[in-house]
Amino acid sequence: MRKESNLLGEDRVAVVRSVGQLSGVDQGELRRFRGEVYDCFDRRADALFDLVDGICAPVTVAGVAYLSLAPGARRGHGAAYAALSAGRIDVDLLRDVLAGVRPVGWRPDFAVDASVWARCDAECSPGRGFYHHPGRHSAGQPIVAGWGYSWLVGLSADHDSWTAVLDARRLAVSDNMNLVAAGQIRAVLARLGPLEQPALFAFDGGYDPVQLSVELAGAGAQLVVRVRDDRVFYARPVPRAGGQAGAPRRHGVKVSCADPASWPAADVVLAADDRYGRVQVSAWHRLHPKQRTYREPGGALSIIEGTLIRLRVSRLPGRRDREPKTVWLWWHGPTESDLDLARVWRCYLRRFDIEHTSASPSRSSAGLCRSYALPSRPTGGPG
Numbered sequence: 244m245r246k247e248s249n250l251l252g253e254d255r256v257a258v259v260r261s262v263g264q265l266s267g268v269d270q271g272e273l274r275r276f277r278g279e280v281y282d283c284f285d286r287r288a289d290a291l292f293d294l295v296d297g298i299c300a301p302v303t304v305a306g307v308a309y310l311s312l313a314p315g316a317r318r319g320h321g322a323a324y325a326a327l328s329a330g331r332i333d334v335d336l337l338r339d340v341l342a343g344v345r346p347v348g349w350r351p352d353f354a355v356d357a358s359v360w361a362r363c364d365a366e367c368s369p370g371r372g373f374y375h376h377p378g379r380h381s382a383g384q385p386i387v388a389g390w391g392y393s394w395l396v397g398l399s400a401d402h403d404s405w406t407a408v409l410d411a412r413r414l415a416v417s418d419n420m421n422l423v424a425a426g427q428i429r430a431v432l433a434r435l436g437p438l439e440q441p442a443l444f445a446f447d448g449g450y451d452p453v454q455l456s457v458e459l460a461g462a463g464a465q466l467v468v469r470v471r472d473d474r475v476f477y478a479r480p481v482p483r484a485g486g487q488a489g490a491p492r493r494h495g496v497k498v499s500c501a502d503p504a505s506w507p508a509a510d511v512v513l514a515a516d517d518r519y520g521r522v523q524v525s526a527w528h529r530l531h532p533k534q535r536t537y538r539e540p541g542g543a544l545s546i547i548e549g550t551l552i553r554l555r556v557s558r559l560p561g562r563r564d565r566e567p568k569t570v571w572l573w574w575h576g577p578t579e580s581d582l583d584l585a586r587v588w589r590c591y592l593r594r595f596d597i598e599h600t601s602a603s604p605s606r607s608s609a610g611l612c613r614s615y616a617l618p619s620r621p622t623g624g625p626g
Contacts, residue, residue, distance in 0.1 A: 276344050283337040290326035293318055338410055342434035345397050345407050351435070351442040352398040352586070354406070354594040355424045357414060357449075362389040372416035393420060395427045396600055398445075398593045402518075406600045409434075421451050425458035432462060441465050441581055445594035452573035453534050453547045465576035467552070467587050472571055473501045476530040476551055493546065498530060500553075500571050510550075513584040519567075519592075520557030524584050526574070527551045549575040554588050 284291045297310030308320035359374045376387040391414035397407035410427050443465045452468040480492035499505045509525035530551045537545040552572040559567050574587055
């Protein structure tokens with residue numbers, strides 16, 4: 244139960260009710276959701292649910308004891324610590340509940356990302372390890388001690404920053420985050436059941452597009468991953484003429500993201516006007532990078548093909564002092580005909596909404612409250 248207690252942040256304020264609860268509106272669906280969450284608590288259910296309500300309240304959370312000061316709290320800090328020590332949660336059932344309340348009108352667009360809760364001074368905390376952190380440094384290096392988590396959330400298509408948390412898993416230092424993400428995706432797809440269109444999962448830089456493409460083969464999902472702007476890809480080789488000696492070539496024309504002269508004519512082009520100004524998107528099918536991880540049955544290195552996408556916008560909303568960078572993406576799906584450029588580039592940019600959910604433990608709890616509009620104490624709620 245210790246890992247669940249890690250959702251309590253330090254010196255933060257959890258925000259309640261991003262969407263106001265209208266008077267006179269039926270809250271039966273919300274009550275049903277709260278009841279299902281309550282049923283996921285196998286032991287110390289009342290005390291654990293009080294902690295959930297405490298996290299949803301606008302109180303400063305500097306430790307477990309602070310949750311007993313939340314409006315509506317019915318137990319002291321001793322019961323809170325006892326709940327975290329002796330309570331039990333049916334994690335699989337909780338994931339089923341979250342998948343069942345994903346907003347109906349949302350497209351099956353999702354984001355996956357890893358975050359670190361830095362606990363540099365908690366030397367006795369179990370499972371603490373050293374992780375890369377882009378914003379905090381230790382001894383001059385972007386490495387901090389703490390806990391790592393892998394998040395999977397649903398993305399809204401509206402102009403907001405809402406997300407629907409579907410899964411969160413603790414990352415051990417030895418874990419391969421690509422394999423963990425692939426396992427999360429397969430589990431979530433099984434829980435969601437049939438979808439109106441193929442699911443699309445967006446990843447930022449740091450994930451391996453080749454490994455994700457291989458691990459998710461046959462899952463029926465699409466993925467879009469940001470790649471560095473100095474990556475090199477290769478087209479299919481031109482077939483040898485009849486009678487030529489030697490082994491057939493495995494790599495064709497070189498395509499360098501950093502060298503416009505090496506770019507062939509794009510297979511698909513899209514231009515649109517958006518809040519980002521003029522948006523220009525180009526895509527090249529059937530390109531592959533050189534890799535040394537996967538081999539064919541005969542021993543030859545496998546060719547993992549995908550679609551390379553170049554995204555360019557003319558401005559950044561609210562940041563007119565910054566020149567937008569060209570973004571390069573790798574897309575992979577069951578077939579090339581599944582590629583919807585308009586959906587892909589928007590989904591990738593919406594991927595940054597996950598930062599509001601997983602940037603810190605307190606934001607994760609507040610993000611969960613906002614995603615499902617949990618009021619602190621609706622009439623008739625469990626606990």
